Amino acid sequence: xxxxxxxxxxxxxxxAKSYPLPPVELVSALQKEESGWVLEVIQAFGELTLVxxxxxxxxxxxxxxxxxxxxxxxxxxxxxxxxGPEEEPRFEVNYHLFSTKxxxxxxxKVLLDQEDVHVQTVTGVWRTANWHERETFDLFxxxxxxxxxxxxxxxxxxxxxxxxxxxxxxxxxEPYSLT
Amino acid sequence: xxxxxxxxxxxxxxxxxxxxxxxNWARKSSxxxxxxxxxxxxxxxxxxxxxxxxLARFGSEVFRASPRQADVMIVSGRVSxxxxxxxxxxxxxxxxxxWVISMGxxxxxxxxxxxxxxxxxxxxxxxxxxxxxxxPPRPEMLIHAVMMLQDxxxxxxxxxxxxxxxxxxxxxxxxxTLPATGVSATNEAAAQEQPSRPYTIASxxxxxxxx
Numbered sequence: 001x002x003x004x005x006x007x008x009x010x011x012x013x014x015x016a017k018s019y020p021l022p023p024v025e026l027v028s029a030l031q032k033e034e035s036g037w038v039l040e041v042i043q044a045f046g047e048l049t050l051v052x053x054x055x056x057x058x059x060x061x062x063x064x065x066x067x068x069x070x071x072x073x074x075x076x077x078x079x080x081x082x083x084g085p086e087e088e089p090r091f092e093v094n095y096h097l098f099s100t101k102x103x104x105x106x107x108x109k110v111l112l113d114q115e116d117v118h119v120q121t122v123t124g125v126w127r128t129a130n131w132h133e134r135e136t137f138d139l140f141x142x143x144x145x146x147x148x149x150x151x152x153x154x155x156x157x158x159x160x161x162x163x164x165x166x167x168x169x170x171x172x173x174e175p176y177s178l179t
Numbered sequence: 180x181x182x183x184x185x186x187x188x189x190x191x192x193x194x195x196x197x198x199x200x201x202x203n204w205a206r207k208s209s210x211x212x213x214x215x216x217x218x219x220x221x222x223x224x225x226x227x228x229x230x231x232x233x234l235a236r237f238g239s240e241v242f243r244a245s246p247r248q249a250d251v252m253i254v255s256g257r258v259s260x261x262x263x264x265x266x267x268x269x270x271x272x273x274x275x276x277x278w279v280i281s282m283g284x285x286x287x288x289x290x291x292x293x294x295x296x297x298x299x300x301x302x303x304x305x306x307x308x309x310x311x312x313x314x315p316p317r318p319e320m321l322i323h324a325v326m327m328l329q330d331x332x333x334x335x336x337x338x339x340x341x342x343x344x345x346x347x348x349x350x351x352x353x354x355x356t357l358p359a360t361g362v363s364a365t366n367e368a369a370a371q372e373q374p375s376r377p378y379t380i381a382s383x384x385x386x387x388x389x390x
Contacts, residue, residue: 163295168295
């Protein structure tokens with residue numbers, strides 16, 4: 001390997017080590033921007049989780065993607081969770097973000113009540129959110145307001161119920177037969 | 180030689196039975212499967228055609244990419260509920276005479292997947308001729324099933340399988356994409372309005388069984 005290339009790699013890795021924003025700075029920068037964005041900060045296993053009120057999720061996501069210093073340009077995953085019918089709030093929606101420029105990660109968590117399972121879509125921020133949100137709608141019944149095409153994606157179109165909810169029977173509601 | 184004349188005089192009905200056995204012999208010697216691998220059983224199915232096991236010895240090695248050219252559908256793996264109408268459509272596209280081999284525990288009974296997503300036995304979707312147990316079955320078991328199917332074919336009669344009447348051919352669902360329902364979160368009313376209709380009419384194969 002020639003000398004120039006080695007220098008280039010060394011410079012990149014040095015920059016990468018200094019790049020990830022420490023969680024404390026990330027949270028304080030967010031709270032400086034808008035105090036209502038973060039309800040709760042959870043730090044465990046070296047991961048940072050922010051609990052976000054649902055009316056702010058779209059605004060927060062577009063800020064996290066565009067603002068210098070954050071640059072979360074990769075939406076790794078959107079997934080739902082059902083904590084059980086006896087829990088309140090019952091549902092949560094988790095967003096896993098990653099920055100390919102600064103190599104830091106964050107998880108956003110939105111908590112939803114059973115009666116009102118609506119949350120804003122983030123398809124305007126990351127286009128890949130389209131299918132992730134369809135999956136979360138399909139399996140948990142979370143409705144993403146403003147989604148351009150909120151249909152089922154994994155289960156058949158004529159399916160009744162949402163399969164990953166805790167109160168959905170494991171074998172479905174009725175045995176399947178075409179005859 | 181005059182042998183034909185002697186036979187025709189002595190046994191006038193022998194010609195019909197011989198035609199049966201001739202046609203059945205031709206059918207059983209070239210049971211072409213449709214290429215339809217669903218899960219890990221499909222790996223064993225592929226291996227059955229390999230040099231070591233050599234399904235070609237029994238005339239069944241030509242896996243056709245088109246169901247129009249296939250005689251046997253080997254359902255190799257678990258059938259999900261979303262796959263069931265697709266599987267049924269492929270079965271409908273196969274011309275008569277056609278047979279189905281249910282390969283492995285999942286295709287036969289759902290296997291370990293006793294849940295909402297998997298059809299509990301492919302015989303709820305298409306009529307099955309031979310079931311193979313195993314998880315997955317060895318290629319030898321698949322070859323044995325093909326040989327059992329050959330025995331079954333030899334017992335059939337031409338009278339069992341006639342052409343589809345013209346009326347049925349008109350009623351049949353034309354091939355194409357699956358029916359789109361357009362159900363979404365915003366128009367769940369559409370789901371209520373959609374009448375549930377069978378994916379297809381029952382084939383002659385099935386109706387013969389219901390006698």
